[in-house]
Amino acid sequence: MIKKVIFIFLSMLIISCKKESTPKPYGELRLEYPAPKYQKFEPNCLYSFEVSDYAKIYDAKKPCWYYLNYPKMKAKIFLTYYPINNDFAQQIMETEKMVYKHTVKASSIDTKSFEYPEKKVYGNFYELKGQAASNLQFYATDSTKHFVTGYLYFNSRPKPDSLAPAIDYIKKDMMHLLDTFEWKK
Numbered sequence: 557m558i559k560k561v562i563f564i565f566l567s568m569l570i571i572s573c574k575k576e577s578t579p580k581p582y583g584e585l586r587l588e589y590p591a592p593k594y595q596k597f598e599p600n601c602l603y604s605f606e607v608s609d610y611a612k613i614y615d616a617k618k619p620c621w622y623y624l625n626y627p628k629m630k631a632k633i634f635l636t637y638y639p640i641n642n643d644f645a646q647q648i649m650e651t652e653k654m655v656y657k658h659t660v661k662a663s664s665i666d667t668k669s670f671e672y673p674e675k676k677v678y679g680n681f682y683e684l685k686g687q688a689a690s691n692l693q694f695y696a697t698d699s700t701k702h703f704v705t706g707y708l709y710f711n712s713r714p715k716p717d718s719l720a721p722a723i724d725y726i727k728k729d730m731m732h733l734l735d736t737f738e739w740k741k
Contacts, residue, residue: 589610589628589629589721589722589725590610592608592609592610592728592729592732593608593609594606594607594608594609594732594736595607595609596736597613599620599622601619601620601637601740602620602637602701602702602739602740603620603637603702603704603737603738603739603740604737604738604740605733605734605736605737605738606732606733606736607624607729607733608729608732610626610628610729611624611625611626611633611729612624612625612626612627613625616634616635616636618636618637619637620637621634621635621636621637622634622635623635624729626722626726629710629722629725629726630710630711630712631708631709631710631711631722631726632708632709632711633692633706633707633708633709633726633729633730634706634707634708634709635704635705635706636704636705636706637702637703637704638702638703638704638705639701639702639703640697640699640700640701640702640703644697644699644700644703647695647697647703648695651680651693651695651705654690654693654705654707655682655684655693658684658688658689658690661686661687661688661689662684662685662686662687662688663685663686663687664684664685664686665682665683665684665685666682666683666685667680667681667682668680668681668682668683669681670734672735672737675737675738675739676698676699676739677696677697677698677734677737677738677739678696678697678698678699679694679695679696679697679734680694680695681693681694681730681731681734682694683727687715689709690707690708690709691708691710691719691723692706692707692708692723692726692727692730693705693706693707693708694706694730694734696734696737698739702739704737706730706733708723708726708730710722
């Protein structure tokens with residue numbers, strides 16, 4: 557009896573080892589978003605811009621403040637507007653303070669300045685890498701009367717690898733927003 561069990565065990569061992577097993581490749585999540593179609597957003601405020609039809613716009617806490625909500629990505633761009641009242645330097649400092657408070661979690665911060673002198677639109681665009689709570693931020697100003705900020709937030713834990721496709725998509729939308737940003741006369 558013992559010989560039969562040993563023989564069956566050895567036979568199974570020999571038969572099962574003939575094929576080389578190959579490990580299965582790791583699966584990767586494939587996220588695809590629709591190509592954006594932009595439309596002009598002209599609130600009853602002193603600015604306008606084009607926004608993706610993928611984003612839903614909601615009023616925020618104060619007049620001329622808005623949420624650009626990306627429901628399928630669980631993301632929001634929070635836009636704020638401040639009139640400049642001899643406090644331009646303070647507005648810049650407050651915005652940069654919001655950016656650099658993320659240095660604890662961000663692995664790097666890339667800053668790109670932009671200017672559209674024909675439209676009197678100037679500002680900075682910040683891209684925060686790593687596990688920052690807000691990966692993209694910007695401010696736009698005419699440097700005399702108006703100041704607008706934008707902050708991207710996700711309704712999830714900051715995991716750069718998982719959020720990368722959504723961040724790239726929204727980054728293009730934010731860049732288009734800034735390219736089409738105008739002050740109303």
